[in-house]
Amino acid sequence: MTAPHPRHRRALAIPAGLAVAASLALLPGAPATAAPAAEAAPATATDGTSLSYVVNVSPGHRPSATVRRAIAKAGGTIVTSYDRIGVIVVHSANPDFARTVRKVRGVQSAGATRTAPLPSAATTDTGAPQVLSGKDLAAAKATSAKAEGQDPLESLQWDLPAIKADKAHEKSLGSEKVTVAVLDTGVDDTHPDIAPNFDREASVNCVAGKPDTTDGAWRPSASESPHGTHVAGEIAAAKNGIGMTGVAPGVKVSGIKVGNPDGFFYTEAVVCGFMWAAEHGVDVTNNSYYTDPWYFNCKDDPDQKALVEAVSRATRYAEKKGAVNVAAAGNENYDLTSDEITDPSSPNDTTPGDRTVDPSKCLDIPTQLPGVVTVAATGAKGLKSSFSNYGRGVVDIAAPGGDSTAYQTPEPPATSGLILGTLPGGKWGYMAGTSMASPHVAGVAALIKSTHPHASPAMVKALLYAEADATACTKPYDIDGDGKVDAVCEGPKNRNGFYGWGMADALDAVTW
Numbered sequence: 001m002t003a004p005h006p007r008h009r010r011a012l013a014i015p016a017g018l019a020v021a022a023s024l025a026l027l028p029g030a031p032a033t034a035a036p037a038a039e040a041a042p043a044t045a046t047d048g049t050s051l052s053y054v055v056n057v058s059p060g061h062r063p064s065a066t067v068r069r070a071i072a073k074a075g076g077t078i079v080t081s082y083d084r085i086g087v088i089v090v091h092s093a094n095p096d097f098a099r100t101v102r103k104v105r106g107v108q109s110a111g112a113t114r115t116a117p118l119p120s121a122a123t124t125d126t127g128a129p130q131v132l133s134g135k136d137l138a139a140a141k142a143t144s145a146k147a148e149g150q151d152p153l154e155s156l157q158w159d160l161p162a163i164k165a166d167k168a169h170e171k172s173l174g175s176e177k178v179t180v181a182v183l184d185t186g187v188d189d190t191h192p193d194i195a196p197n198f199d200r201e202a203s204v205n206c207v208a209g210k211p212d213t214t215d216g217a218w219r220p221s222a223s224e225s226p227h228g229t230h231v232a233g234e235i236a237a238a239k240n241g242i243g244m245t246g247v248a249p250g251v252k253v254s255g256i257k258v259g260n261p262d263g264f265f266y267t268e269a270v271v272c273g274f275m276w277a278a279e280h281g282v283d284v285t286n287n288s289y290y291t292d293p294w295y296f297n298c299k300d301d302p303d304q305k306a307l308v309e310a311v312s313r314a315t316r317y318a319e320k321k322g323a324v325n326v327a328a329a330g331n332e333n334y335d336l337t338s339d340e341i342t343d344p345s346s347p348n349d350t351t352p353g354d355r356t357v358d359p360s361k362c363l364d365i366p367t368q369l370p371g372v373v374t375v376a377a378t379g380a381k382g383l384k385s386s387f388s389n390y391g392r393g394v395v396d397i398a399a400p401g402g403d404s405t406a407y408q409t410p411e412p413p414a415t416s417g418l419i420l421g422t423l424p425g426g427k428w429g430y431m432a433g434t435s436m437a438s439p440h441v442a443g444v445a446a447l448i449k450s451t452h453p454h455a456s457p458a459m460v461k462a463l464l465y466a467e468a469d470a471t472a473c474t475k476p477y478d479i480d481g482d483g484k485v486d487a488v489c490e491g492p493k494n495r496n497g498f499y500g501w502g503m504a505d506a507l508d509a510v511t512w
Helices: 065-073 096-100 132-144 226-237 267-279 302-320 434-451 459-468 506-512
Strands: 049-058 074-080 088-092 107-112 179-184 252-257 284-287 324-328 341-343 355-357 373-378 397-400 421-422 427-431
Touching: 049 065, 049 096, 049 302, 065 074, 065 088, 065 096, 074 267, 074 434, 088 267, 088 302, 088 341, 088 373, 088 427, 096 302, 107 132, 107 302, 179 226, 179 267, 179 434, 179 459, 226 252, 226 421, 226 427, 226 434, 252 267, 267 284, 267 302, 284 434, 302 324, 324 459, 373 434, 397 434, 459 506
Parallel strands: 179 252, 179 284, 284 324, 324 373, 373 397
Antiparallel strands: 049 088, 049 107, 074 088, 341 355, 421 427
16 A cells, blocks of 8 residues: 655645545645844845754853854844744855854754745645535534534534543533644634634744734635644534534634745744743644654754754743643654655755655654654544554554545544544535644643643643553554555554554543
8 A cells, every 4th residue: 555645744635525525735824924124134145045044052041142243244134032942043045054153152053944945935735625515514414403412513523432522521621721722824713613712812923933923913814724724623613503523622722823825834933833832821732744844854964953953942842831742643654663764755845855764863843852742643443544654652642633434434424534624714624634633632632731720741641641542553454455564563552653552532531
C-alpha cells in the first residue's frame, strides 16, 4: 500500500465520492500584517530576496547592544524580540546574514526560517471543501431527533463514542474557565457552533512573527483554508441545538493564526503563537501542522538547528506558564523510529528534493519536541489510520482522525469514515488526518483540566495517559487487504508505536 502523501499539512485531501461530503483540502493560511510605522521596514535587495531569520540569544533580558549592532551591521532589521525566551525575529537580504551573526558573541544560534523570499512563493496545494449536503443534513437531523439531548449532526460523529465523549457529556461538558488555543489557519468565531465558546482575548494573528491584535485578525478570509475552523469545532463546538458537538463543548476556544496566505507555518509565526498562548492564560494548545519549510529539522544543519531551538524555547515557555501542548503526528505513514527516512517534500517553499534523514537527529516540530503530546490517528474501526505516522516512544496517544471509508467504514447512522467539523460561514464538512486526531486529544485534555482546575501541565498529561484505553498492536497491519504488511507496530498493549498509551478517553477525563 502506498500511504497518502499530502504535500503539506496534517490534513488529507480525500477524493470526492468517499462517503458524504468528502474532505477539505490542505492548509492555506492567514494574512500577514504590516509592522507599525515606528519600526524600520524589512531589509530588501534589488532582486527581492529578503528572508526571515531567528537569532537565539540568552533568554531573560533585552538583546545586548553588541548583538543589536551586529544584526544591523550584517544587514538585518529586527522585527520583534521575545526576550523571555531569547528569540529575535529578523529580516535581511544579506545571504550571509545567519553565518555572519552566528560568529557574534552572545548569539547562540541563528538560521533562516524559509528558503523562499519575502513574501513566500505560492503553494501548489489543491482541493476545496465539500460541505455536508442538504440530503445528509436532513437525514442526520431526523436521526438526532430520536436521540434525546443530541445536537442535529451528532449522529454523524462516530468519533465521539469512539472516545466515550457522548457518555462524558452526560456528566460534564467542560468548564468555561478552560481555554484551548487553536494554532492554525485562523478560526471563524462567527460560526454559530463556535461563537458561544470563543475567547477573543486569547485570539490573535501571528503570521508576521509578532502579534496583530486587530479585531477579527484571527479569522480566515474567504479564500483561505477552513482548516483552523474545522479543528476549533472538533474541540469545542457548543452543545446548543445547532449543528455538531465538540469533544469539550463547554470549554472556551481561541484562534491563533500562524499559517500564512500561501499555506506555510514559519518558525517566527509559530514562536509568536506559543508566546501569545503562554501570556494569555491558555490551558491547552492544539498544533495540527508542521513548521515549514522542512518536514524534519536536522540539528547538524546550523539553520535548522536554530529553528528547532526557537520553537523548543517557545513550547517549553508555554508549558511553564500552564499550557499542555498537543500536536499531530503526521500523515505519511512514516515509522518515526526507523534508522532513516526519505523526505521528498523539503524545502516545500521553493524546490523540494529527496533527502535521507536520521529521525534521531532530525525532528518534525513541534510534534517531536520534548513535552509535546504526539497524537496518532485512528479510523472508524479503531485501527491506525492508513496514513498516520507511528513509532514506539514517539507516539504518546491515539484518537479518531478518520480514514478512507474503503479501509474503515463506520456503523450507521454515520455515513463517512472522515471527521465532521465546522466550516467558515456557518457550514459543516468532513476532513481526515492526524490534524483531526490532535484536537480530540486537546479536547480530552481540556476536560481533564476542567475536572482538575489546579492540575499542572505535567499532571494533566499524566492523567491523559493513565486514563487512555490501552490498545494492543494491530498485527499484521494490512489496512488495504492486499496481503502485504503496510506498517509494523512494536511494543506492549499500553505503550506501543501505533497507539502509544492507547485511545484517548473522555469519560475517564470527567470521572477520575
